[in-house]
Amino acid sequence: MLPLKDPSLLPGQCLVAGQWVSGTALIEVTNPATGAVIASVPRLGAAETRQAIEGAHRAWPAWRARTAKERSAVLAQWYTLIMANQDNLALIMTSEQGKPLAEARGEIAYAASFIQWFSEEAKRVYGDTIPAPVASQRIVVTKEPIGVCAAITPWNFPAAMITRKAGPALAAGCTMVVKPASQTPLTALALAVLAERAGVPAGVLSVVTGSARDVGDELADNPLVRKLSFTGSTEVGRQLMARTAATVKKVSMELGGNAPFIVFDDADLDAAVEGAIVSKYRNAGQTCVCANRLYVHSKVYDAFAAKLASAVAQLKVGTGVDADVRIGPLIDDKAVQKVEQHIEDAVSKGAKVLTGGRRHALGQSFFEPTILSGVTQDMLVAREETFGPLAPLFRFDTEDEVVAMANDTEFGLASYFYARDLGRVWRVAERLEYGMVGVNTGLISNEVAPFGGVKQSGIGREGSHLGMDDYLVIKYINMAGI
Numbered sequence: 238m239l240p241l242k243d244p245s246l247l248p249g250q251c252l253v254a255g256q257w258v259s260g261t262a263l264i265e266v267t268n269p270a271t272g273a274v275i276a277s278v279p280r281l282g283a284a285e286t287r288q289a290i291e292g293a294h295r296a297w298p299a300w301r302a303r304t305a306k307e308r309s310a311v312l313a314q315w316y317t318l319i320m321a322n323q324d325n326l327a328l329i330m331t332s333e334q335g336k337p338l339a340e341a342r343g344e345i346a347y348a349a350s351f352i353q354w355f356s357e358e359a360k361r362v363y364g365d366t367i368p369a370p371v372a373s374q375r376i377v378v379t380k381e382p383i384g385v386c387a388a389i390t391p392w393n394f395p396a397a398m399i400t401r402k403a404g405p406a407l408a409a410g411c412t413m414v415v416k417p418a419s420q421t422p423l424t425a426l427a428l429a430v431l432a433e434r435a436g437v438p439a440g441v442l443s444v445v446t447g448s449a450r451d452v453g454d455e456l457a458d459n460p461l462v463r464k465l466s467f468t469g470s471t472e473v474g475r476q477l478m479a480r481t482a483a484t485v486k487k488v489s490m491e492l493g494g495n496a497p498f499i500v501f502d503d504a505d506l507d508a509a510v511e512g513a514i515v516s517k518y519r520n521a522g523q524t525c526v527c528a529n530r531l532y533v534h535s536k537v538y539d540a541f542a543a544k545l546a547s548a549v550a551q552l553k554v555g556t557g558v559d560a561d562v563r564i565g566p567l568i569d570d571k572a573v574q575k576v577e578q579h580i581e582d583a584v585s586k587g588a589k590v591l592t593g594g595r596r597h598a599l600g601q602s603f604f605e606p607t608i609l610s611g612v613t614q615d616m617l618v619a620r621e622e623t624f625g626p627l628a629p630l631f632r633f634d635t636e637d638e639v640v641a642m643a644n645d646t647e648f649g650l651a652s653y654f655y656a657r658d659l660g661r662v663w664r665v666a667e668r669l670e671y672g673m674v675g676v677n678t679g680l681i682s683n684e685v686a687p688f689g690g691v692k693q694s695g696i697g698r699e700g701s702h703l704g705m706d707d708y709l710v711i712k713y714i715n716m717a718g719i
């Protein structure tokens with residue numbers, strides 16, 4: 238058992254239609270830093286998922302009938318409780334996901350910020366009045382909650398990926414059933430404990446742990462579910478889009494990325510190195526908006542590579558609860574194998590290891606933060622998302638050349654570049670085919686801006702005032718005979 242101040246944050250049960258339920262079968266949760274089993278959660282299936290969906294359907298009328306101000310107050314209380322339990326929640330997260338405690342604390346605050354933001358947005362769902370073409374008519378347009386929603390979330394941000402969905406859903410007057418990743422269910426269940434304490438009514442929010450197929454298929458198939466929001470790999474996103482088509486569900490897809498990080502010859506190199514460290518090595522590189530390809534102008538390539546290698550050498554690798562650790566373990570050995578595959582492929586085609594390049598002496602799924610030089614577009618690392626602490630450096634000479642290379646991917650989530658010429662900043666920001674562009678920064682994630690991708694990185698936007706739209710439907714009312 239984890240040394241929590243509040244052990245009740247580890248219920249060991251799922252919240253299904255307002256009831257805490259156990260399971261005969263269990264999913265063991267392991268600490269990726271040690272391999273030790275730290276807890277277990279129910280392995281629920283289609284039947285319990287159906288109960289959660291039906292409970293959400295029953296709870297919807299009363300929840301949508303609450304005033305926006307009342308829903309806002311409940312979310313505000315949930316935010317307060319999440320922040321009051323930040324340390325406990327961070328320890329739970331680091332124990333099941335591996336990220337350094339400082340990053341986990343940061344994610345809890347980031348996750349809470351979505352609840353706070355949407356407690357405010359709840360009160361700003363506005364409609365329209367439209368001048369009618371007929372004198373005896375009046376036209377009104379309202380926005381209404383879409384209904385029962387499903388969320389399927391990944392292991393890399395076990396808190397924020399849930400609140401980025403549950404926040405707008407509940408604010409809009411919807412109800413939600415969440416299926417968290419099987420590797421990181423504890424954070425999700427702790428958030429459910431706090432939601433119940435905050436006054437989220439029975440059935441409005443359920444968290445169901447279990448196999449992706451059993452739980453996920455029911456969420457995708459059940460006609461009572463009107464909206465499905467998914468964050469995870471593009472491959473699974475495709476499957477879910479196809480499967481939800483049968484019941485014409487509204488979908489939001491936050492999928493994979495392949496972010497370019499471009500350093501022009503007029504860049505502030507120290508700032509670019511700082512941005513590369515943040516963008517590449519946050520969460521040990523297991524972030525969909527991580528820099529996946531670093532393009533460096535030939536004139537500054539050697540200087541940037543040397544500065545980056547020096548900074549990377551300072552990054553302490555270790556268990557997330559240890560002081561000053563910057564790089565924790567990867568989520569599992571499969572993740573390590575993908576990093577190794579990308580390195581082996583690149584080196585076999587001529588790339589060189591500047592630093593790192595192999596499993597860390599700590600064992601388990603720890604990996605040395607790595608930089609490759611001499612990387613080219615024909616290497617796997619240019620086309621696939623590494624999802625690990627690997628920074629591949631590519632050379633370029635012209636703006637047109639690097640924009641073409643940066644856009645040469647089916648992904649379009651995040652992109653970054655460092656430059657100071659104003660004309661270049663505008664030209665490149667406009668030409669990059671991505672949902673998000675960081676200019677002279679490696680960290681663009683916050684609750685106020687629309688997060689999301691284009692091309693095969695996804696559909697829809699999370700966060701910002703636009704984040705409510707994915708949980709609303711538009712109704713047009715024509716009142717005649719006036």
Ligand SMILES: NC(=O)C1=CN([C@@H]2O[C@H](COP(=O)(O)OP(=O)(O)OC[C@H]3O[C@@H](n4cnc5c(N)ncnc54)[C@H](OP(=O)(O)O)[C@@H]3O)[C@@H](O)[C@H]2O)C=CC1
Nearest residue numbers: 390391392417418419449453469470473491492493494525
């Ligand atoms: N765009 C974005 O914001 C983000 C994108 N990602 C992307 O996700 C990937 C890494 O995360 P990862 O968790 O491995 O992604 P996965 O797509 O494997 O899993 C994500 C979630 O989907 C569930 N799932 C898996 N298969 C199915 C299925 N057939 N039907 C229903 N649910 C399913 C998983 O359940 P279970 O755990 O039980 O297998 C998990 O809860 C990377 O590609 C990363 O880029 C990740 C985070 C954010």
Ligand SMILES: O=C(O)[C@H](O)CS(=O)(=O)O
Nearest residue numbers: 393394523524525526682
């Ligand atoms: O899961 C992810 O990669 C997150 O979307 C990254 S972020 O929102 O923390 O940038």
